[in-house]
Amino acid sequence: MRYDRRMTASKPSLALLRDLSDENVLLTLMDHSRLTRAELAVYTGLAKPTVAAAIRRLEELGLVFDTGERTTGRGGVGTYYALSAEVGVALAISIAPEGIAVEVVNTVGECQSRFVEPVTRPAAPAAVVRMLVKAVKAATAGIDGKHLRTAVVSAADPVDRNSGSLVHLPDAPFLLGALSPVKKLQPLIAGPIVVDNDVNWAARSEQATRAAAGGQLDDFVYLHLGEGLGCAVVTDGEVRRGHSGLAGEVAHLITTGSDGHAVTFTSIFEQLSLQQTESTAIDVHRLLARLDSTGGAELARTLARAICGVLSAAIAFCDPSAVVIGGTWGTAAPLLAELRRQAAILPRAIPVEVATAIGSPSLAGARTAAVDALRRDVLARATSAAL
Incomplete structure (x- = not known):
């Protein structure tokens, strides 16, 4: 078929261009507390008249307001605009x-x-x-x-x-x-x-923290080891919640207990007397103290073996590129070293990394x-x- 310049795509409508300009201005104001029209033009790449028209429309919608502040110094006086309380x-x-x-x-x-x-x-x-x-x-x-x-x-x-x-x-x-x-x-x-x-x-926060540092981790499991036990499954950059939202509930996975027999993951802490009084919550202070005691190396081996049982299941079903450990006790030095050693000799070895998103x-x-x-x-x- 012969090419005809009249068959080129139609130009975007003025309404669409206005919407895009308004969106550009709004997004820029979301990244800054206040800006003048001249600054908005620089940040958005829009012409100053286009910015002025967008500001006028957004003011009419109640989304943007004149802060009352003015620029000082040489040149014309600039008005500062910001998002309004109506936002x-x-x-x-x-x-x-x-x-x-x-x-x-x-x-x-x-x-x-x-x-x-x-x-x-x-x-x-x-x-x-x-x-x-x-x-x-x-x-x-x-x-x-x-x-x-x-x-x-x-x-x-x-x-x-x-x-x-x-x-x-x-x-x-x-x-x-x-x-x-x-x-x-x-x-x-x-x-x-x-x-x-x-x-x-926490897994989403880990992704964001690594991305902000220039890294990328799209396929991993995030194992939380604190008072409670939990796991997040991330594949293709998305947290996978499962049919009902309970994907990653690992407390009842079968693993190896302190006596070498099969137990649920949560049961091993009862076997080791590491649960809080009248609760299934893990006594973190007691666990950390015992890791630093004379029998700490044996405890680290026992816990790492149980954790690797959980990781083996995660590896089989999710095929992650890494395991990220978060929580209050999973990154304790003696345990982390033993966990990495045992994870490296699994049938499908996997790197064990420490969470970079800390605090909360x-x-x-x-x-x-x-x-x-x-x-x-x-x-x-x-x-x-x-x-």
Whole structure:
């Protein structure tokens, strides 16, 4: 067929160009607290008149405002613009044995307020519900409810991916029953609420931390070894939650016990007298103390053998490129060295790496997701208003 220049693709409509310009300006303001129109033109690559028109439209939508601040120095006076309060905020929430933490974050990723409510041990479901609501109200005091656009929750329990409710599995150390953060938070939050377990959020935080450092890890398992036991499965750069959301619940995997017989992973800590009183939670202080004691080398061999049993299952089903160890005791020097030695002689050897996201990786993962969700919400509102 003969080529005809009249058959070239049609040019984008003016409406589409306006939408793209508005989106570009919004995204740039999300990365900076305030900017002048001249600065926006530099950052976006748009012409100054295009930026001015986009600012005018976004001001009319209530998404951008004149801060009242002006540039100083030579040349013309520049006006600073920023995202308005109408853009709203997001909540990042952690429900964990040590307490409930609530952070209010903006589109720039800044934490505007934070409240932590300690959890009484052992945790009672009804009490945790009250603490959750109290913490959210305290962190958001003075903020109009319509500005609470979304919430992302990290929970130290299995999470049903369809309902967002916590799931009670046998021997779970942090028993909250079928607590539904979504139902409890819906009266307080204007938009969607996302819930996932803490280990999955920690794995996402690990990905982000490595990416920020110029690295990449798209296929790995993240094994959390703390008061509780958990695993996140990441393939092709995505956390895989499974049919019901319980992928990675490794506590009941069969492995090798302290006596050489087959036991569930969680049972070995009972065999070794490493559980907290009247709980299946691991006594981290006792475990670390024993690793540093006279019999520490034998304990490290026993624990590493049990962990490698879990890793063998993960390797068989997930084919990861590496295992990342997180939590409060899995990276203890004597244990880590023994774990690496045993992992290297498995039928399918695998490198064992230490988590690079430290501090509160689960909350950090939830925080990043909350900021991303808020940004998408702002862009969606700008687009829908233009229709």
